[in-house]
Amino acid sequence: MEADMLVRDYLGRLEAAAWPLAADRRRELVAEVREHIESALAEAKERDEVTTRNVLERLGAPEEIVAAEVEGEPSARFAPPGQVSIERAPAWGFSEIAAIGLLTVGAVFLPIVGPLIGLVFVWASAQWTTPQKAVASVVVAGVLLLPILFLFGASVGAGPF
Amino acid sequence: MDASIIGIVAILAIPLAGILAAIYLVSRLGRGQ
Numbered sequence A: 001m002e003a004d005m006l007v008r009d010y011l012g013r014l015e016a017a018a019w020p021l022a023a024d025r026r027r028e029l030v031a032e033v034r035e036h037i038e039s040a041l042a043e044a045k046e047r048d049e050v051t052t053r054n055v056l057e058r059l060g061a062p063e064e065i066v067a068a069e070v071e072g073e074p075s076a077r078f079a080p081p082g083q084v085s086i087e088r089a090p091a092w093g094f095s096e097i098a099a100i101g102l103l104t105v106g107a108v109f110l111p112i113v114g115p116l117i118g119l120v121f122v123w124a125s126a127q128w129t130t131p132q133k134a135v136a137s138v139v140v141a142g143v144l145l146l147p148i149l150f151l152f153g154a155s156v157g158a159g160p161f
Numbered sequence B: 001m002d003a004s005i006i007g008i009v010a011i012l013a014i015p016l017a018g019i020l021a022a023i024y025l026v027s028r029l030g031r032g033q
Helices: A002-017 A023-044 A049-059 A062-070 A094-109 A113-124 A130-157 B003-028
Strands: none
Touching: A002 A023, A002 A049, A002 A062, A023 A049, A023 A062, A094 A113, A094 B003, A113 A130, A113 B003, A130 B003
16 A cells, blocks of 8 residues: 555654664654654545655654754654643753762862762762663772772782782 | 872872763763653
8 A cells, every 4th residue: 555655664764864863762753753643644534645645744854853853852743633742851950960060070179079979969860861870870980999999009019029 | 109199090080080970971961761
């Protein structure tokens, strides 16, 4: 069926254009768009080639949808009518500013304590995933351990032999 | 090992730890949950 082929082709182009997105988000985006196309076609009560082309044209080019997504502005245009699109929380909140501030400037003014408090804010933030928080913690702990390792090396080097 | 080298490493490591973590977190900001 020509209409189904058009939809498949469109979703294929969308998936290909969405390569900069994380695999999870890419799948989610394709599913969202597919759902929107289906609901628009159901609403139109027609599933012929012309109706499908109109629906796809209204959505815009797949590359434009991906570009909007990459810019962090999920396009509201494919939100089903009457449904409020989910807005993302702004990336920079108090926790994020405090975390980055304490990890950088805080490390100079409050050595050791500053970055550690910064990590508390990192873990309190909802903007980073648990693995990302864990990586940041390991980086801080690992680099802070360097002087201790040097001290250990120095004490071994200064031993009786 | 010379104590002054250990001191320099310690002084550099503390801000470096935070800055490296901050660069990583800023690069990931908004791509998380």
